[in-house]
Amino acid sequence: MRVLFTPLPSRTHLYHQAPLVWAFRTAGHDVRVASQPSLTPTTLGMGLPAVEVGEGFDFMGAMVELRNGNSFSPAQLEAMSQEERRRLRDERFGPVVGLATRMAPDLMTFAERWRPDLIVTDPVLMAAPLVGAALGIPLVRKIWGPDIIYGHPLQGQPFDGTERDAWPTGLTELFDRYGAEVRNDYPLRTVDPWPTSLKQFGRPDGRVHERYIPYNGAGTVPEWVVEPPARPRVCVTWGTTNSVLGGDPALLPRVVGALTPLDIELVVAVSPADRAHLGELPDNVRVAENLPINLLLPHCAAIVNQGGAGSVLTAAHLGVPQVLVPETAETPMISLAFAGGGSATVLEAATVDADAVASAVTAACTDDAIRQAAWKIRDEIAEMPSPAEVVHTLTDLVAR
DSSP states (O other): OEEEEEOOSSHHHHHHHHHHHHHHHHTTOEEEEEEOGGGHHHHHHTTOOEEEOOTTOOHHHHHHHHHTSOOOOHHHHHHSOHHHHHHHHHHHTHHHHHHHHHHHHHHHHHHHHHOOSEEEEOTTOTHHHHHHHHHTOOEEEEOSSSOTTBTBTTSSOOOOSOHHHHSOHHHHHHHHHTTOOOOSOOEEEEEEOSOTTSOOOSOSTTEEEOOOOOOOOOOOOOGGGGSOOSSOEEEEEOTTTTTTTTOOTTHHHHHHHHHTTSSSEEEEEEOHHHHHHHOSOOTTEEEEETOOHHHHGGGOSEEEEOOOHHHHHHHHHHTOOEEEOOOSTTHHHHHHHHHTTSSEEEOOTTTOOHHHHHHHHHHHHHOHHHHHHHHHHHHHHHHSOOHHHHHHHHHHHHHO
């Protein structure tokens, strides 16, 4: 079987797809990963065949520009006319529609020639369902956390005839251009790594649950990582896009500064860009630039992170208690959805102070109830179907 994967042009989004891609290859299927050229080095570094499509559109730049634009209160939104709301909707979906519009011609041409039997797509990449619709190729969504974007276009909602009025104008025009019907129900299934005991979003039917397998990129394991720490080891990590998406550059130094007085071994696992914000650090802080956290966390008592799905689910897979300080993009919703399981404390980024950070981390390291909750979620994840089992499920779906 030929399987086409279409991640967003972001390496973290490809990391979320990687275990399923590898599982398809291990089962003997032929796979391709289609994305913008910026993702090609990461794709090749994972030993996967890359297809370059949609060159020339800066999706992340468009997202940053959008987030730096106007914001509106609920009262202001309520007072808007229907036309003003449509214009705002089109603006908010601008980066997504722009990416789909740029990728569609290349992706369509490749799919016409290669003829995949299945498309597995990031839910935000809307050129994929267009290609599936135009060419009659089965399509499934591969989400990366709680299904917080269910309700947006093309997320598998039942067809009700209102889609043309609800979709952003550019997306309906793109589907019309290719003769594809404007409807949301093209995805046949949703591959979902989010534990069912936690807060759910979207419809429960059509789910193919998949065990989250951490992959946070390639890295070399330093010798000190596997040495038993003399004191509780605490990891602080800030993801890869928090700063890019407008996060407060003073927040990470504030969090790290709150933890340096504690009797812990503090490891700050950050990108070089975030390291630059930290300045000079005391001797009891170890900095690990570009160290994948799945290599570090098995030896940690707790983690402080920004609430990104990759960080949250990696720690959850390993049963590590968490302190979440969400600030940008979907991280507040992910954090609140996860914290209901009892294994994480959520702190408000705008108002958090040193005492709150220190208190939350101390509890994460010492509170048996938090530790037990983390182990419970870890055990739940371990019981979810493996990527290899998901391959069988999706193969059977295509064979029907």
